[in-house]
Amino acid sequence: MTPSPAGPPIDLRSDTVTRPDARMREAMARAEVGDDVLDGDPTMRALEERVAAILGTEDALWVPSGSMGNLIALCVHLERGDRFLAPDRAHVLDQEVGTAAWLAGGMPRALPWTAGPGVPGPSDITRAVSRGGPYFALRDRLLCLENTHNAAGGTVTTPAQHRRLTDTAHEAGLLVHLDGARLWNAAVALDVPPAELAAGADTVQVCLSKGLGAPVGSVLAGGTEFVREARRVRKMLGGGVRQGGILAAAGLVALERAGRLAEDHEHARLLAAGLADRGWKTDTPQTNIVMLPADDPVHTVSVLAGRSVLTVPTDDGVRMITHRDVSRRDIGRALEAFPPPG
Template sequence: MTKVREIDLRSDAVTQPDEPMRLAMARAEVGDDVLDRDPTMQALEERAADLLGIEATLWVPSATMGNLVALMVHLRRGDRFIAPRGAHVLDDELGAPAWLAGGMPEAVDWGAWPGRLPVETVRQAARNAPYHMLRTTLLCLENTHNAAGGTVTPPDEHAKLVATARDVGLRVHLDGARLWHASVALSVPPAALTVGVDTVQVCLSKGLGAPMGGLVGGTSAFVQEARRVRKMLGGGVRQGGIVAAGGLMALERIPDLANDHVNATKLATGLKEIGWEVNEPETNIVLVSTPDADATLAVLKKVGVLGVPAGGRVRLIPHRDVTTKDITEVLSRVATLHA
């Protein structure tokens, strides 16, 4: 019996470096980044800072470490930080912000739009009581919001949230693991979505083909301190130019993310026509509402379609290694389940 070809929609982090990227990595100029900097890694950090409109960035092995580094710099032990309900820093980073950064997390409910915080909700959540109670010092935003279905916070709304945070005495960290997706969806430069933040983290492996890595950045003073924290966490690398070369090429592929957004819309529209209940994707994340996510995933796997559970729903993410023809094939396979 011939095994059906699997179409992997579990995540856009499953994208693989293609031959041009592998060649660039093999030929990268390298140095010892811990001792006296790696030239290719330095070029990546400078290019990313320029794209994000900030003073400096620091390469980190993963987006999760990028968030943790920022929170360790920002928080004192026992400080409360607030973030949108379902944020990655709350639910998907193994409690490290509390365990290692010493912060007390608090989820803030969304407003009328999934993943996006109302200004007044932030103001109310940023309460600071007498000295013997928790002190709120940091707002963590997420753009796009993964668990909400890749929803996007536009520049004007972002600016209002940052202004509110400043008004109530909060610093702001932006988890921008998929900030590139938000930039493409809104047709604005990435720097338009980082205005006013103290720190931002971005990922290089989600949809862009780089095998690993992210960047965390802010002021030059922040990056100087972040470099020490990264080393403390075991994230200092030696000849990092090998992976940084892949990261540089990944940044050139940001416009390609538009194809993934188109494919997500095609997938969602097709699933609706079949009778499935799905979200209206703003970027490349499709969420399927189902009474039993595990059962639905098992059925999909039988026809060679891979997804993951996400908050009681099934998550399917088109990416650069999945073509429009593949999406058509997914819809054809799902249709056979209802024949």
């Protein structure tokens, strides 16, 4: 039997498991704060302005989570009964406990991945959008994109692909929301500014608590009028915070560290290559997510957990995500724990 790796558990379940380091904690402790619900918090506002500048939008709004950011966008963009389109297995379809339908009142339609893993093609949009029809027909209102696409294995949508999709959506009369929870990973992988991957989207959600390492928070960006309404909906959903600058300070530090995501991507490639050497079949990851096909995912995850390597089962395999708290040495230790395939 393969022995358990020496040392503490190696947590590959998600890039959300990172913990703030001393510098981030110090920034949080020293943050200038105010009541963001009443008259604003200066550190929170500084973070929102910084993210808006990075993404090339007019304004932005801090939200407690990416799921809330996506939900707020859908609540603002949709009227009850409107249909929205999204790539198959998108986070907003499968991983947000149905709030798109329950609270935003949207009817989802999944688009196939015809332009690459996690990426629909322009023709998929045009075929899906209803044109005319009786008053009781579904009304298409919104396209939701995801970059990187989590369930596809952290795959990226290039600027050219993204722009073709947003242009097609707008020509069809749709608004576009981009779930960019890991947009930072896509930008680093493609070596382009995040604004280039957000161009053409009406609204964008980016996460600070995944690869960037903040303990909590996402930012929802868009036009000035959209953000004004989004702030109202955030309050309706219980997402208004008081002295939020303590959390925003962590986000500002996190933004400075986007460039180091390249290290996570390298570690993911090392992990995938090591698994291939051990007989497992896995694709080379584009970013920091490794998807490993397995006949019995739950059993494989259980075996690895018994050997101090924490992973997540999927429908057809095991998901592993590298992050700032996983070192190159940890990757080697994790590989030693893997059982033979089959």
